[in-house]
Amino acid sequence: MDETATQQQVIAVAARARAASIELAPLARGVKDRALLAMADALLAARADVLAANREDVAAGRSDGMAEQLLDRLALTEDRVAAMADGLRQLAALPDPVGEVVRGFVRPNGLQLSQVRVPLGVLAMVYEARPNVTVDAAGLAIKSGNCALLRGSASAIRSNRVLVSVLSEAAAKSGLPADCIQLVPGTDRSSVGHLLRARGLVDVVIPRGGAGLISYVVENSSVPVIETGIGNVHIYVDASADLAMAEEIVLNAKLSRPSVCNTAESLLVHRDVAAEFVPRIAAALREGGVQVHGDDAFAAEPGAAPATEEDWAREYLGLEIAARVVDSADEAIEHIRRWSTGHTEAIVTRNLETARRFVAQIDAAAVVVNASTRFVDGSEFGFGAEIGISTQKLHARGPMGLAELTSTKWVVYGDGQVR
């Protein structure tokens, strides 16, 4: 497909989404919820087709030499399809963010103001591998009254084609505009590029994937972007920490699911407890299969390797961790300030003043005191659904649920006021 043809196709898809968004925005919750339930039913009914397409994607990935870890993310099973359908049902049960009055007041001149949540309009998602994002994003978009433009990776294209066709057909049968869920044509970066320049048609682009994808989107987009997900997550174990609690938190944060963005990637230990805690946590991590990249104190432990400058910056997303000893809470804060990606940072401490200082001085989407970093997640926060975790400061920061997929509109009622 030549460049101009791709561009025209991407613009055409976006223009149809824009038109559909005008029909979708005012629909009442009941209509949207019925559509979500119908989409869940349709997904289950079509699971044979979905799984067949997915097997082709997996086979193609395998013959292209895709890594096992990525193949696992790509592969669907009966259970995974059922979980995607469940996700849609759960969305139907959540309150509608649209129409919520965020603020409202009467001015001295009698003008009545209310700031009301409204859909953003057209959301574009650019993401890698996992086909469940296709279903999650479509569901979240519809519940929040937005049209979804979905641009998954080339490796999942067969799965995504079937999923989008099943979902959009079910949505249309339930009275939603047929173009409210669309796949963006093209499988190379140029089609993403056209999407990123579609100002006026696309309201926001949300990239989900590795650092390369996210920085490509940020650097090339004139459409507003919400950055998600890069997490170089630190845990600082203070001199006053309950060391049993610290051990449990570190192990949970590293081992419970090492491939996700809220997993711990760096460990900082106060010098006063290093003699006891360094060997203890190093042994436990080793037992969990974790490779430690340490400073002198940690590198002296069995199996540990010396950390390079690069290790402090790494988001391993696997069974590795960087670890060092610090002289003070202030040194820990300095280290985190230097290397943080602004996702989640944690402290384990019993000292009130240290906890408060850490919370005040660390600049991140979430600061956690005495708990696992793995709780920084939309469903753990009680949002019921999550489109990603924003690591930027504008619009949304931290786990993004339905409210974060809306804008607001000021509605002003008067009876003839003039200035």
Next chain:
Amino acid sequence: MDETATQQQVIAVAARARAASIELAPLARGVKDRALLAMADALLAARADVLAANREDVAAGRSDGMAEQLLDRLALTEDRVAAMADGLRQLAALPDPVGEVVRGFVRPNGLQLSQVRVPLGVLAMVYEARPNVTVDAAGLAIKSGNCALLRGSASAIRSNRVLVSVLSEAAAKSGLPADCIQLVPGTDRSSVGHLLRARGLVDVVIPRGGAGLISYVVENSSVPVIETGIGNVHIYVDASADLAMAEEIVLNAKLSRPSVCNTAESLLVHRDVAAEFVPRIAAALREGGVQVHGDDAFAAEPGAAPATEEDWAREYLGLEIAARVVDSADEAIEHIRRWSTGHTEAIVTRNLETARRFVAQIDAAAVVVNASTRFVDGSEFGFGAEIGISTQKLHARGPMGLAELTSTKWVVYGDGQVR
């Protein structure tokens, strides 16, 4: 100044702002308010210097052939300086947005969550002509705990240099970091370009000025942008309108201050009241010195000119208005959807259903029923201060006060919870 030197200087200024922002963010309200009052005092004390520098700017502008309207915006007087100082005092009296708990709850597992307002960090303002923006933006930034990078126009450079030097000196004497208010070096677009690429140092860029400036910033920025201000504001006079009210609202919205973004630029009149209202409003507008660019009905009035396609898109910001007759409220909504810039749109009606439909179907930062569009303004909304009116959907939409200059941070307290 060569290109690389400019770039290095812009980056150096931004890096100093970033460092200062870490000191500024945690300062208590009392410290910031004392600094704002000291800045107000310093401004008044230095007014002779400010006015002298401004006279040089005005003289240079005049000899460069600057339009009278722009010269008027550039020129400062004793009164205008006093008003800028008053603005700083008013900011000191407003509540501090930083630290406000936006949401807070306890999860079933006992985790305590609160979403707390925090400063964005470093705000860059890129603006044209008016030197009062320098003082307003510096004050708003400091009150909200942010450092300000100010990039005014070349024509106001002498005024801005004196203003920034007076303000930053007063801030530093009051215990704020000296680099919390800085002028961005350079007076051509390349220095703006470097600012727009300073990701990691600058948190948000807010352009204030004409459409050309705003689109340059949007197209070239990898730093997040908040778009402000372009307002092709419509007023629709419905068949059921109180025509005396409609006349008063149209005249107020067009005449009370034609150069600002919330002034009316287009008038739509329902056919059922056209025979009475078109001659009446055309005469009143003519009397107010307003040039009407009309459809057939309006163009037939004395002094009116026929509208071209371009007129429906124009933001005149002066004594001109586009005007046409529509067959229905739906046609008015269609017209507005096509030409709206998403700023403010208004209806005059007595029909409840029409009012509700207009509010639901118009996609703009503010929708006004039976009042002048001129109320869409930070101080009229009771925000006490305003940095601009956002016409984008992300982060902030409509008048932006102090809260809109903040981000949030999730603070999570536990007692050892793991997943």
